[in-house]
Amino acid sequence: MFVDAPLGHTTGPPGEPATQLQLLTDGLTAGAAIKQSGTIVPLPYRWSDDEWRSDALSWSRQRQDQGDTGRPPGSAPSDTRNERNPDPQFQTAKDAELAAATDWDDQCLVCVGIEP
Amino acid sequence: MARQLVPGRSSLPPADYLEETRALYNSLGYDSYRWAERTEVTPLTPLSKPLSDSKIMLIGSGGIYRQGQVAFHTKDDTSIRLIAADTPTSELRTAHFAYDQTDARDDINCVFPLERLHQLVDQGFIGGLTAMHAAFMGGIYSTRRLLSETLPRLLDQCQEHKPDLVLLVPV
Numbered sequence: 001m002f003v004d005a006p007l008g009h010t011t012g013p014p015g016e017p018a019t020q021l022q023l024l025t026d027g028l029t030a031g032a033a034i035k036q037s038g039t040i041v042p043l044p045y046r047w048s049d050d051e052w053r054s055d056a057l058s059w060s061r062q063r064q065d066q067g068d069t070g071r072p073p074g075s076a077p078s079d080t081r082n083e084r085n086p087d088p089q090f091q092t093a094k095d096a097e098l099a100a101a102t103d104w105d106d107q108c109l110v111c112v113g114i115e116p
Numbered sequence: 117m118a119r120q121l122v123p124g125r126s127s128l129p130p131a132d133y134l135e136e137t138r139a140l141y142n143s144l145g146y147d148s149y150r151w152a153e154r155t156e157v158t159p160l161t162p163l164s165k166p167l168s169d170s171k172i173m174l175i176g177s178g179g180i181y182r183q184g185q186v187a188f189h190t191k192d193d194t195s196i197r198l199i200a201a202d203t204p205t206s207e208l209r210t211a212h213f214a215y216d217q218t219d220a221r222d223d224i225n226c227v228f229p230l231e232r233l234h235q236l237v238d239q240g241f242i243g244g245l246t247a248m249h250a251a252f253m254g255g256i257y258s259t260r261r262l263l264s265e266t267l268p269r270l271l272d273q274c275q276e277h278k279p280d281l282v283l284l285v286p287v
Contacts, residue, residue, distance in 0.1 A: 004130060005121055007215040008178070010285050011232070013119045014223035020232050023121065025241060028283070032167050037160040048120040056131035057140070059216035079144055082213040084255075088187040089179075089211040091221060098184045111186050112269045113195030 001027040002042045006052045007059075119219065152259040163281055165243075173246040173279035174199075175270060177254030178220060178227035178287035179212030187211040188253040194265035198273065199249045205231050214255040215287055227287045246277040254287055 003010055003023065012020035023043065030041045052058075060080040090096040099107070104116055134151070141149050163170060179188045181197045188195070190213040199208070208224040210217045220227045230249060236242045250273050256262045274282060 002130075003121075004126055006131075008217065008220050008287060009119075009121070009226050010178075010287055011229040012226060013121050014219040014226050016120065017225070017232065017235075019121050020225050020229055021235060024229055024232050024236060028167055028236075028242065028281075032163045032281075034160065035162075037157050042125070044123060044125060045121045046124050046126040048122050050126055050128050053126070053128060053131040055136075056133060057136050080140065082190065084191040084213060086189050086191040088189050089213070090187040091209040091211060095183050095187060095209055099186045102184050107186060110182070110198040111195060112198065112272075113265065114186055 001030060002040055003027075004042065004045065005047050006056065009047075165280060167242050167281075168240055169243040170280035171244045171246055171278070172233060172242050173274060173277055173282045174228065174230060174233060174249040174285065175282055176228040176249075176251045176285040176287065178215070178251065178285070179210050179253045179255075180224065180228045180251035181209050181211060183207040183209060190253070190255060192256050192258050192261060193253040194256060194261050194269075196250050196252045196266065196269045196273070199228075199230065199251055201230070201234075201245045201247055201249060203230065212253060212255060212287070220287075227285060229285070233283070243280070246279045248273060248277050 005013070012023045023045065026043055030043070034041070047053075057080070060082065088096070088099070090099070107114075137149055141147070180199065181187050182199055182203055184207070185197055187209065188197075188211040190211075205224055208228060208230070210220050210224070210227065224230075225232055228251065233242070233245055237244055250270055252266055252270070256266065
């Protein structure tokens with residue numbers, strides 16, 4: 001199933017449950033009907049404007065403008081890729097506290113492939 | 117920008133991420149990025165029963181984790197997170213480096229539609245959900261490690277929870 005939307009919206013736009021449900025319903029129906037390996041089915045939806053598609057990675061430059069890529073200030077100004085970091089990238093500081101408080105044996109049951 | 121998906125098809129071709137990535141690498145003086153190419157064809161396994169009788173497992177590549185779990189890191193993290201079917205949406209998080217997470221963090225159903233799948237069960241459109249679902253960090257640059265580490269972990273979960281259908285949501 002191909003969804004013609006900006007990265008990060010594979011199953012629909014935020015706060016639009018009816019659209020998300022319709023997309024899933026259409027996608028599952030089309031997927032179940034496939035008869036041949038490698039079939040690509042474009043779903044009949046488009047993003048409400050086309051501006052994003054001519055510069056689809058512009059969000060990474062915006063992040064850099066905000067000094068938000070994890071790179072040291074002033075380094076490699078044309079490199080808009082985010083720094084790749086071997087430490088867990090918690091969404092919030094509270095998440096980090098809660099993970100630290102989780103018993104390691106319990107953690108291993110739901111996080112497969114991590115080490116203390 | 118209005119963040120909406122509307123019926124119809126764009127008159128323009130899909131966004132050309134390959135060309136944008138090539139241009140970025142060239143501008144930085146790197147060799148061209150080498151994408152993995154899969155030439156072998158995986159045989160199709162048809163769904164064995166109607167969707168309304170099928171049990172579905174959700175697997176998302178958007179770096180989704182549950183509050184209380186260790187978040188993904190962004191340097192070839194090949195681990196996976198198990199997400200129980202009854203996890204409240206308010207406890208789902210994202211950790212990823214290769215997409216704008218703003219909307220997903222506002223509404224996780226953009227990349228991990230667990231809440232919507234529950235609604236489809238309630239409507240009778242699908243038969244049910246497995247007890248556990250899974251998520252991983254899709255930004256793994258080593259194809260070898262993806263195939264030898266991440267995929268076996270996901271396969272183990274599929275074999276344990278025995279869905280009729282796996283809904284893969286790439287991000």
